[in-house]
Amino acid sequence: MIETIAAFCIRRRRPVAALIALLTVALSWFALHIEVRTVFEDMLPSRHEYVKTHQKFKDTFGGSNMVTIMLEVEQGDIFDPEVLEKVRTVTLGLREVSAVNPFQIISLASKKLKEVRASTDGIETRPLMWPDLPAGAGEIAELRQAVLRNPLVYGPYVSKDLQATLITVDFIDREVDYSKVFDEISALVRKVENGRVGVRVVGAPILYGWVEHYLPETLKLVAFALALTLAMLFLLLRTWRGVLLPLLAGAVSAIWALGICNLLGIHFEPLVIVVAMLITSRAVSHSVQIVNRFDDELEHIAEGSETSRQAARIALADLFRPGMVGVIADAACMAVVALSPIPMLQKLTVLAVVWVSTLTISAVILTPVLLSWIRRPHGTVHGVDLSPLLRGVLDFGLWMALSRFRYVVIVCSVLVLLGSGWYALKLKVGDANPGSPILWPQATYNRDSTAINDRFDGVDRLFVVVGEDGKEGLVKSNETLQAMNRFQRFMEVQPEIGGSISIADVVPVLNRTLREGNPRYEELGATAAVNGSLMAILESVSEPGDMDRFVDGHAANGSVTLMFRDRQGETIRTAMARIKEFIAANPLASGHWQLAGGLIGITAAMNEVILASQIEGVALALLVLMIICTMVYRSTVAGMLFMVPVIISNTLTFAFMAWKGIGMSINTVPVAALGIGLGVDYAFYVADRIKEEIAIGNTPEGAIRTSLHSAGMGVLVTASVLILSTLLWWASSLRFQAEMGLLMAIWLGISAMSALFVMPAVIYVFRPDFIFGGKESAVPGGGQARLQQA
Known part of the structure; x- marks a missing residue:
């Protein structure tokens, strides 16, 4: 079948090339x-309990797209006409930002922050600084005192040293465009920021806005990586076909993948450009292997008019199986990610599987078809010959495989596997460091996050809901309010939680106000009747929407909001465990607790999904890979043999991630899954060439020597080129891309070393039957052709 496909593609090379060109041009427009x-919203595991709670209450208690803006001064305090004017300017300006929820803008200059006053004339509430600014020093002094008297403002929205104030704003999730929100808020900040007043801005729209802000830089890095790949291939292969055809294969696969995904309605996520580069590197690798094999076959074929066509047919036939197995393995391992309930990973899986599948056309078929038109080449395009150095590396691998040192190689490999596997168990799920792992610690966003956390309770929020739908007024009950109060005190013991707020904090303030401001009475009422009365008074003096942060419209559900100083995986897991511990130990007679909303809530959901599926996903990917190898080579031993480079490369890479504090998150899972397929690709070429040489009667030693000097040369060239080009990503302003580029380089390096130094030794020692037992069934292509010549 393989020989038939190869013969057809070369015989019908004109229509095959024309069809590929036509489809490439058509898909270019869509790409x-x-x-x-x-x-x-694509990042949310929609079926998870926490996400359901978040989606149900996000418009009331706050969503995951909240932006926090801090205005701060180094000298004096914020109670200054200039500073207060800037607070008001930002507050009013936020109303004009795209997709903003106007009812979720909270600051000193909004209607939401109020002071409750009681006198013989009655009870009144009035905004602290709305609609007008304080007119003079007297009113500013009065505003300062009002803030200091209000524990819901002093601390949560005005820092304890009075040198900073917060403005929080939430957005409508289904309408938010991160790039547009980032640009509009940045423009608003530039209007008010000066030498005296500093502005800090954090939140998911700002974070992902920074990602899109760096997109031009990312595209430049892609261009530099391609240029370096071009230069390295030119230096090492010394032929134009060895440079242009691999790059053409990568370009065609990218055009096909992006065009097809656009037709399927799938958008391109900026953070996954690392995955795209990783897949494109496979196209380059497959194409280089075919070019190298084409050059090798030219040396064994007598010169004539059909020389190039015959060499191209042999290269296609001989490398079709390892090339297709590599493509199928990469696609299958990536497809496992689709089992995750996170839409982003499911869409990314479709993109990756389509992209990997296009390598069948762009590299495995197109490259030999184009080679068939090349006249028999003579000489090289430059005089720098690095092949002796490359052959020296391959000869070292050959010595390791054929000498007694091969046993040392196997033993050391086992020890490395056990050691790295043990250390890889320390790999954390979720963010492993404070701040956002997407950006470097010194990035503006992370510095702003640290500054706000230093002055206030915390940037990131989680809300827990207590109550029950249909039970109007349940939150007013003494049991519910007391449970909220105990829950807050219990959770605030965790150091990473800076503070909390709920309706159970508001009622005591009103109780104190009614008692002439006596701080002794700043507590919940002793009975349900007292608390119910206080809640009723509070509602009577509030405007519609004032209580939305704390209770829903019928007081059937109330929220407790926790402020987090970081969102590391360990912090979130500890918090969720403590929440569940409290709920189990404090059952409610009426109503129930619902977990958990806000950015921390949905991050906890994503971490739990990844934690639950991480081991299963890796195990399933390995199982799929083993089944593919077993079916292709019709041997269970083949399935186990090809696990060797995969397990070595993955355990070492996971150990490196654990050592460097790179957590397993929604962004790293796809790279890890693709790495499983990546770990075996190089081994396919080396093992398949050994099998081919044994089939035509070569000795085991000769077969390994030929394989390393032929397929091994392609592995060494592509690995060297791709490792250097991926290391360029270390210059990225996005820490995630830099670290993933480094991981790609490590995966490529370990995979190549395993294929060149470990696999030949293992094959030579254990002599698997699927390689050494089938001499009577010669493989098609080059081996068969040379046997006939002999």
Whole structure:
């Protein structure tokens, strides 16, 4: 079948090339118009309990797209006409930002922050600084005192040193465009920021806005990586076909993948460009292997008019199986990610599987078809010959495989596998460091986050809901309010939680106000009747929407909001465990607790999904890979043999991630899954060439020597080129891309070393039957041709 396919493609090379060219041109239009953006809702595991709670209450108690803006001064305090005017300017300006929820803008200059006053004339509430600014020093002094008297403002919205104030704003999730929100808020900040007043801004729209802000830089890095790949291939292969055909294969696969995904309605996520580069590297690798094999076959074929066509047919036939097995393995391992309930990973899986599948056309078929038109080449395009150095590396691998040192190689490999596997168990799920792992610690966003956390309770929020739908007024009950109060005190013991707020904090303030401001009475009422009366008074003096942060419209559900100083995986797991511990130990007679909303809530959901599926996903990917190898080579031993480079490369890479504090998150899972397929690709070429040489009667030693000097040369060249080009990503302003580029380089390096130094030794020692037992069934292509010549 393989020989028939190869003969057909070369015999019908004109229509095959024309069809590929036509489809490439057609798909180019769709590829150029693919949408590049981040959709936050795609990151949510919609079936998870926490996400259901978040989606149900986000418009009332606050969503995951909340932005926090801090205005701060180094000298004096914020109670200054200039500073207060800037607070008001930002507050009013936020109303004009795209997709903003106007009812979720909270600051000193909004109607939401109020003071409750009681006198013989009655009870009244009035905004602290709305609609007008304080007119003079007297009113500013009165505003300062009102803030200091109000524990719901002093601390949560005005820092304890009075040198900073917060403005929080939430957005409508389904309408938010991160790039547009980032640009509009940045423009608003520039209007008010000066030498005296500093502005800090954090939140999911700002974070992902920074990602899109760096998109031009990312595209430059892609261009630099391609240029370096071009230069390295030119230096090492010394032929134009060895440079241009691999790059053409990568370009065609990218055009096909992006065009097809645009037709399927899938957008391109900026953060997954690392995955795209990783897949494109496979196209380059497959194409280089075919070019190398083409050059090898030219040396064994007598010169004639059909020389190039015959060499191209042999290269296609001989490398079709390892090339297709590599493509299928990469696609199958990536497809496992689709089992995750996170839409972003499911869409990314479709993109990756389509992209990997296009390598069948762009590299495995197109490269030999184009080679068939090349006249028999003579000489090289430059005089720098690095092949002796490359052959020296391959000869070292050959010595390791054929000498007694091969046993040392196997033993050391086992020890490395056990050691790295043990250390890899320390790999954390979720963010492993404070701040956002997407950006470097010194990035503006992370510095702003640290500054706000230093002055206030915390940037990131989680809300827990207590109550029950249909039970109007349940939150007013003494049991519910007391449970909220105990829950807050219990959770605030955790150091990473800076503070909390709920309706149970508001009622005591009103109780104190009614008692002439006596701080002794700043507590919940002793009975349900007292608390119910206080809640009723509070509602009577509030405007519609004032209580939305704390209770829903019928007081059937109330929220407790926790402020977090970081969102590391360990912090979130500890918090969720403590929440569940409290709920189990404090059952409610009426109503129930609902977990958990806000950015921390949905991050906890994503972490739990990844934690639950991480081991299963890796195990399933390995199982799929083993089944594919077993079916292709019709041997269970083949399935186990090809696990060797995969397990070595993955355990070492996971150990490196654990050592460097790179957590397993929604962004790293796809790279890890693709790495499983990546770990075996190089081994396919080396093992398949050994099998081919044994089939035509070569000795085991000769077969390994030929394989390393032929397929091994392609592995060494592509690995060297791709490792250097991926290391360029270390210059990225996005820490995630830099670290993933480093991980790609490590995966490529370990995979190549395993294929060149470990696999030949293992094959030579254990002599698997699927390689050494089938001499009577010669493989098609080059081996068969040379046997006939002999």
